[in-house]
Amino acid sequence: MTDVDDYLERWAVLRSRAVAAGAQGLAIGTGKDLAYLTGHGGQSWERLTAVVAATAPDTGPALFITPKLEAEGITAIPEVFTFAPWEDSDDPIALAVPELPARGRILVSDGLPSQHLLALQRALPGAEFLALNETLGGMRALKTAAERQALRTVGGLVDLVHDQIRNGEVPLVGRSELEVQDDVRRRLLAVGHETVEFVIVASGPNSASPHHHPGDRVIQAHEMVLFDFGGSLNGFNSDMTRCVFTGPIPDDVGDAWASLREAQELAFRAAQPGARLGDVDLAARSSLEAAGYGPEFIHRTGHGIGTEVHEHPYVTSNNDQSIEVGHAFSIEPGIYRVGKWGMRLEDIVVIDDDGPVRCNNTDRDLANVGSD
């Protein structure tokens, strides 16, 4: 799926953005950033696994440093990177140092474990180390048209499972959260996801905990059930939240949902190229505050998404970064009434030339899936 030209293009874009940020070196550790640049995410946190490179555009291939005994399956792409396997008696930091500027600015990926960063800092005391993702606003934050299409495709898959829940095809009342979680897992794969990344099923008062871990609690009639789940296809992730109610919707719940839906719509409309990311958060936040739900909206409005479920850019009130064509992030305000219920409404949005486009299109109302 990703060919040599794709990798060369990614490196060219990264080097040019790094040069614009005044950086002379790059050090990318284990994880999705490494996979994006080389096709291999690495296995080890304990043994140094990193690609290091200078940023100048005429620099040759990067250097991929990896433990020899984890080298299975990694083939150099000579135009993109050469390969430096090291043995346990070697010092891998000594392999990295000649590739990096002794007194320049070096951008470091979040995936480089701190013990390796400290070792690099000790070996290069004249260099200045900065967080790559923070400095560039996310190495993988600007998606190509093909990457945005991949997010739309996988978003269409997760839509199907939410539809099944809303249509009553997934029994809820009388089953435990864990049983329903398992059912949802199977459905995510059945509709075409290649992996399941996470499945939150939060019932009744548990729905008031945004990152609830599903447990043995049995779902009752006449309560909220919050579903937030996602999986991946071709490396790109879905992530979507809808809520259902197992019975007629009480007035206080219905009123809150109407405000939540309005807040999510206003945030979506604020997500225009050139606008401030923080203003997307503030659009949702001020709408919920005006409706009296401000203290019950206890998290940011969203997070970037791509080959990781959470990545840059983050939709927080204090993010002054501008929205750019190619950004992809969630818009997911919530209202959490501790001890009673919680609700969240989440779609993934990609920014195209003519504005924001949702990747999820399942109905946004609060469905009554009860028998009465």
Added chain:
Amino acid sequence: MTDVDDYLERWAVLRSRAVAAGAQGLAIGTGKDLAYLTGHGGQSWERLTAVVAATAPDTGPALFITPKLEAEGITAIPEVFTFAPWEDSDDPIALAVPELPARGRILVSDGLPSQHLLALQRALPGAEFLALNETLGGMRALKTAAERQALRTVGGLVDLVHDQIRNGEVPLVGRSELEVQDDVRRRLLAVGHETVEFVIVASGPNSASPHHHPGDRVIQAHEMVLFDFGGSLNGFNSDMTRCVFTGPIPDDVGDAWASLREAQELAFRAAQPGARLGDVDLAARSSLEAAGYGPEFIHRTGHGIGTEVHEHPYVTSNNDQSIEVGHAFSIEPGIYRVGKWGMRLEDIVVIDDDGPVRCNNTDRDLANVGSD
């Protein structure tokens, strides 16, 4: 299982070792180090999750900084730590700074992601940051008698599964590595492990890759099959390697195995309190070199083990650290003949007052599990 007194004892030991290393502050990020000190490992890499503390013995409880929406299930232990949940609009670094010395030495756990370490360094430009585990030779490296007993108990469980393989109870020839891996997983749980941490099944030439990922290859008669697997019980891990041959053992393979067994025994005998960890590696290495297998032993002799499968101390030729009572590590030399076969023999060893004790006791010969 772990009570308040255990945590207080762990903190007292850690602070005293840190003071001896000249450190005034501690910053412990997501992972097993955090769980060891608080009972909670944290969930998030992206949002700062860390316990920070001064090292002076009369310091009060540590401060546990965690994202508010992941605070579910974390209860402060007032004698051990107080709790500082933060919201997405807060700056968590500002919570950490008052707890840490502005110009002292701060020890940082490997689990603190580099973006958070860089942010702490920026907020405390006069402080010196060092890798905690490297500085102290492993925060969790010195096991109590109870922790050593936990390693022996879980070692006894993994013994049982290797016995089943060697007794021919696990069909091999005609099944894929993945099928056998799945069978071994179920057996690890059936004998009493609470989790399965990893299962390597490497057949024929695949056994020459030390960290082989099991695949579709079907196991044949008359070849090597390497088994390296482990799981956990009460948080402590097993990890053990044995090999079998699916037919009569050829002379070259038998000769290599005899040398490997001798090397593993010599390394075990070298693991005496007060000896150098590097000398355990060298005992195995020089024995294999003398027998002509030196170039085919391509990794270190072992790694520490406890609540993580790989942790300090590491048994590498260049580790000058002394072996202490309480250390627990693997002794696992191997011989890898690329394209033909590989072999490894691994036991976990704990260091008691009167010397090393193996946690694994399954026979150490190379078993013929073929039908002829």
